[in-house]
Amino acid sequence: MAVFEKRRLWLAVLAALALAFPLLVTNGYYVHMMTISFIWMIAVYGLNLFAGYTGYLSLAHAGFFAIGAYTLGILTVKAGWPFWLAFAAACLLTTLIGVFVGLVALRTKEHFFAIYTLCVGYIIYLIIDKWDSLTGGVRGFIGIPAPADIGPLSFQTPVAQYYLVLCFLVAVIFTMYRLVYSLTGRTYIAIRNSEELALTLGISTMKNKLASFVLSVFFTSLAGALYASFIRFLGPDIAYVSVMFDFLTYLLVGGIGTLAGPVVGTLLITFLSQQLQFLQDYRMLIFGPVLTLLIIFYPHGIAGGVIRLKAKREEARRLDPEANRVAAELAVSSQGRGERHAEEG
Amino acid sequence: MLLHVERLTKRFGGLLAVNDVTFSVEQGKINAIIGPNGAGKSTFFNLISGLHRPTSGTIAFKGRDITRLPANERAKLGIARTFQTTHLFEQATVMDNVIIGHRLRTSSNLFDAILRTKRHRREEQACKEKAMEVLDFVGLTHVADRMVANLSQEQKKRVAFALALATDPELVLLDEPAAGVNPDETEGLEELIVKMVKGGLTVCLIEHKMSMIMKIADRIMVLNYGEKIAEGTPEEVQNNEAVIQAYLGGSTVA
Amino acid sequence: MELFIQQLLNGLTVGSVYSLVALGLTLVYGILHIPNFAHGALYMMGGYVTLMAMTKLGMPYGIAIVASMAAVGLLGVLMERLVFYPLRNAPPLHDKIAAIGILLFLEAFAQFVWGADYQTMPTPYGDVVTVFGFTLTIQRILIIASAVIIMILLYLFLKKTFIGASIIAMAQNREGANLVGINTNKVAMLTFFLSGSLAALAASLASPINLVFPGMGHLVILKAFVIIILGGMGSIPGAIVGGYILGFSESLGATYVSNDYKDIIAFAILVIILTVKPNGLFAKEGH
Numbered sequence: 013m014a015v016f017e018k019r020r021l022w023l024a025v026l027a028a029l030a031l032a033f034p035l036l037v038t039n040g041y042y043v044h045m046m047t048i049s050f051i052w053m054i055a056v057y058g059l060n061l062f063a064g065y066t067g068y069l070s071l072a073h074a075g076f077f078a079i080g081a082y083t084l085g086i087l088t089v090k091a092g093w094p095f096w097l098a099f100a101a102a103c104l105l106t107t108l109i110g111v112f113v114g115l116v117a118l119r120t121k122e123h124f125f126a127i128y129t130l131c132v133g134y135i136i137y138l139i140i141d142k143w144d145s146l147t148g149g150v151r152g153f154i155g156i157p158a159p160a161d162i163g164p165l166s167f168q169t170p171v172a173q174y175y176l177v178l179c180f181l182v183a184v185i186f187t188m189y190r191l192v193y194s195l196t197g198r199t200y201i202a203i204r205n206s207e208e209l210a211l212t213l214g215i216s217t218m219k220n221k222l223a224s225f226v227l228s229v230f231f232t233s234l235a236g237a238l239y240a241s242f243i244r245f246l247g248p249d250i251a252y253v254s255v256m257f258d259f260l261t262y263l264l265v266g267g268i269g270t271l272a273g274p275v276v277g278t279l280l281i282t283f284l285s286q287q288l289q290f291l292q293d294y295r296m297l298i299f300g301p302v303l304t305l306l307i308i309f310y311p312h313g314i315a316g317g318v319i320r321l322k323a324k325r326e327e328a329r330r331l332d333p334e335a336n337r338v339a340a341e342l343a344v345s346s347q348g349r350g351e352r353h354a355e356e357g
Numbered sequence: 358m359l360l361h362v363e364r365l366t367k368r369f370g371g372l373l374a375v376n377d378v379t380f381s382v383e384q385g386k387i388n389a390i391i392g393p394n395g396a397g398k399s400t401f402f403n404l405i406s407g408l409h410r411p412t413s414g415t416i417a418f419k420g421r422d423i424t425r426l427p428a429n430e431r432a433k434l435g436i437a438r439t440f441q442t443t444h445l446f447e448q449a450t451v452m453d454n455v456i457i458g459h460r461l462r463t464s465s466n467l468f469d470a471i472l473r474t475k476r477h478r479r480e481e482q483a484c485k486e487k488a489m490e491v492l493d494f495v496g497l498t499h500v501a502d503r504m505v506a507n508l509s510q511e512q513k514k515r516v517a518f519a520l521a522l523a524t525d526p527e528l529v530l531l532d533e534p535a536a537g538v539n540p541d542e543t544e545g546l547e548e549l550i551v552k553m554v555k556g557g558l559t560v561c562l563i564e565h566k567m568s569m570i571m572k573i574a575d576r577i578m579v580l581n582y583g584e585k586i587a588e589g590t591p592e593e594v595q596n597n598e599a600v601i602q603a604y605l606g607g608s609t610v611a
Numbered sequence: 612m613e614l615f616i617q618q619l620l621n622g623l624t625v626g627s628v629y630s631l632v633a634l635g636l637t638l639v640y641g642i643l644h645i646p647n648f649a650h651g652a653l654y655m656m657g658g659y660v661t662l663m664a665m666t667k668l669g670m671p672y673g674i675a676i677v678a679s680m681a682a683v684g685l686l687g688v689l690m691e692r693l694v695f696y697p698l699r700n701a702p703p704l705h706d707k708i709a710a711i712g713i714l715l716f717l718e719a720f721a722q723f724v725w726g727a728d729y730q731t732m733p734t735p736y737g738d739v740v741t742v743f744g745f746t747l748t749i750q751r752i753l754i755i756a757s758a759v760i761i762m763i764l765l766y767l768f769l770k771k772t773f774i775g776a777s778i779i780a781m782a783q784n785r786e787g788a789n790l791v792g793i794n795t796n797k798v799a800m801l802t803f804f805l806s807g808s809l810a811a812l813a814a815s816l817a818s819p820i821n822l823v824f825p826g827m828g829h830l831v832i833l834k835a836f837v838i839i840i841l842g843g844m845g846s847i848p849g850a851i852v853g854g855y856i857l858g859f860s861e862s863l864g865a866t867y868v869s870n871d872y873k874d875i876i877a878f879a880i881l882v883i884i885l886t887v888k889p890n891g892l893f894a895k896e897g898h
Contacts, residue, residue: 069707122703127837127881131833131877194469195457195465195470195477198457208444209444211408211427211428213461213524216429260711297719299715300713300715300717301712305712307701323504327503327507
């Protein structure tokens with residue numbers, strides 16, 4: 013119970029910090045950076061849901077990010093749709109495409125799935141790049157409006173936009189939280205652990221993989237649409253697979269398959285990138301080996317490492333006989349909180 | 358006959374893993390499948406549980422043809438299965454592992470999960486209760502909160518049993534349940550299997566430990582090179598020429 | 612008709628390059644069950660090493676290619692030892708991510724050292740030759756000829772030598788091969804060496820036509836993946852046949868359908884194939 017209260021405390025502190033940030037930091041640049049980080053986090057949560065919990069690597073998500081972004085841009089600028097309608101449509105359309113891609117892609121195994129999604133992602137990139145008349149191609153797409161007012165709330169200032177994106181982020185995190193500790197979340201983890209075992213347990217792996225894929229595409233499209241409206245300018249390179257690799261690095265550093273991973277990883281890396289601006293040219297030189305070294309030596313990432321540490325401590329506590337007896341009695345009642353770790357690093 | 362397999366054949370490219378096997382599993386009995394290494398036993402289980410599609414032949418469960426049925430549907434009908442290497446989630450607790458066993462009897466989905474609907478809460482509770490029930494049955498309540506990675510091999514096997522039991526099956530396929538387990542613990546597992554059958558289940562197991570098989574099996578089928586070479590009671594099989602030949606040329610008899 | 616045959620010859624050239632790349636990829640996949648996402652980086656390095664050998668060290672084209680094949684082959688071995696070997700027991704997800712890391716690094720490295728510009732590779736074979744009334748640069752003939760010769764050599768190597776047989780044994784069953792005394796580590800290293808060499812050769816042959824730049828591996832590697840899925844992952848004849856089929860499709864597609872979207876042909880083919888046959892065209896079930 014003590015651990016749980018400590019977690020509540022942490023969350024409260026983080027929430028307070030997040031809310032107070034723009035008020036404490038008056039430099040508009042930092043507020044801008046933070047907002048962008050939040051957008052990345054949403055996309056990384058999408059990636060985390062699928063790769064971290066179901067165990068498959070989808071390389072198409074950059075494409076979905078771009079579709080979300082471009083659809084918003086095209087609907088608002090070229091078709092003149094009201095902002096929030098276009099926003100909803102962008103997410104919906106991308107998710108729908110995700111359903112179709114998922115239906116086909118998920119029938120393939122492991123390696124084929126990665127290659128298939130890589131190709132789908134590339135096709136999306138090529139189309140965006142070549143279809144000048146619709147997307148502006150290499151010249152880019154400009155003039156995307158900032159989010160429209162909702163009632164009395166206006167989102168024209170960076171600070172307002174910060175809070176808007178923060179709201180979406182919180183919603184995403186909350187959804188993930190509910191999901192991970194639920195039967196559905198456990199089902200995904202079972203699939204990641206062993207598809208064979210999951211099948212023999214009567215789990216419909218196809219349906220579950222598809223559901224988690226579609227939800228992850230939804231999160232990614234959300235990030236894409238927010239990105240479009242925030243940056244107000246798009247280029248085909250957002251569909252390029254290198255965006256995927258960025259997300260992957262944030263996720264890995266933070267901890268794949270954990271709830272806190274995306275936040276930790278994205279914050280850390282964007283912060284480091286900022287501080288180490290002078291190394292900007294060497295950025296990609298560093299990212300690559302970091303990714304590889306991480307996956308070999310420390311695949312759990314930061315959050316994953318923390319979870320394992322906690323688990324080890326609890327194991328040690330458990331071997332104490334008196335604590336054992338008490339814990340056994342408490343075990344059944346405290347299960348409801350999902351405190352026992354259902355996550356793997 | 359609870360399970361009836363007719364002329365089942367599985368070919369992997371040029372390799373004939375299971376060849377024209379006809380076999381029945383009687384309800385309420387302990388059936389065993391033995392044979393030298395590579396005889397096709399695990400492939401046979403894979404065919405029954407649905408992880409492989411047969412090249413030819415049929416499988417019927419409770420009178421219904423399940424040959425084309427996907428693995429997860431067969432589990433819902435009542436066929437459970439354990440694996441040689443347990444496939445458990447090592448980095449999670451026993452409870453976390455077993456709780457998912459009852460999932461197939463629940464129907465809540467993504468939305469139920471996110472919105473914490475009544476249905477979800479009800480089913481989550483049901484899964485937990487089932488998990489405690491089966492852990493109690495296999496005698497592992499005291500380790501419910503321990504990490505699977507920290508358990509002994511025998512305990513892991515019991516967790517795998519519990520997991521299978523949590524699916525509320527009628528037929529349980531045990532793939533080498535006593536592998537890597539010492540003689541005392543093997544006896545414990547034997548008792549557990551007998552207890553399962555006494556409780557109304559039907560068991561079909563693959564094993565190499567002859568003492569265990571001879572002690573608890575009601576009926577034995579012997580496979581060699583994918584073919585059935587003998588079938589009968591333990592006494593009949595023990596004295597069967599073909600079986601002795603097959604083993605003399607094959608692996609050790611434990 | 613003339614245009615058609617011209618395009619066929621084009622397709623033969625393009626297909627040769629694709630086949631060589633796909634061969635390297637399929638060798639590694641067949642033996643180690645790793646889809647090497649970094650293979651495109653090996654291809655790229657092959658191009659740059661040859662270029663450097665020619666411009667900085669003054670080596671003639673042919674020698675430069677051999678040097679490149681050796682260097683990139685070694686690079687492949689390094690990759691195997693430092694990255695893939697430690698990950699041999701990890702979930703497949705990790706192999707892919709690690710390969711991506713290598714890819715990112717090598718590309719950044721190339722861009723850092725040699726700049727992002729498109730560079731030309733001077734070759735003594737720019738002359739045009741007329742064969743049966745069709746114009747061909749000698750370079751193209753060289754590509755086709757080299758590819759065919761290498762494929763024959765590779766085939767002989769795999770089928771007729773002991774080491775070749777070991778590679779095949781390992782492709783079928785790594786543990787079994789280990790048990791019968793085949794040094795799986797050595798075979799793994801050799802395979803990566805071959806894979807790197809083939810990529811370097813392909814790049815060196817193609818660069819005079821396609822130029823050298825840090826992103827040159829991208830498209831090629833994606834198409835190589837398409838090819839080995841088409842032809843069967845781990846199948847050598849499959850890689851060769853698939854490479855040429857793709858080469859022809861692209862050539863004809865570029866001429867008769869659309870040049871802009873010709874790259875999509877490969878991926879469209881893949882999408883269609885995997886939609887209909889999720890395990891690839893030549894699925895071998897189980898182990």
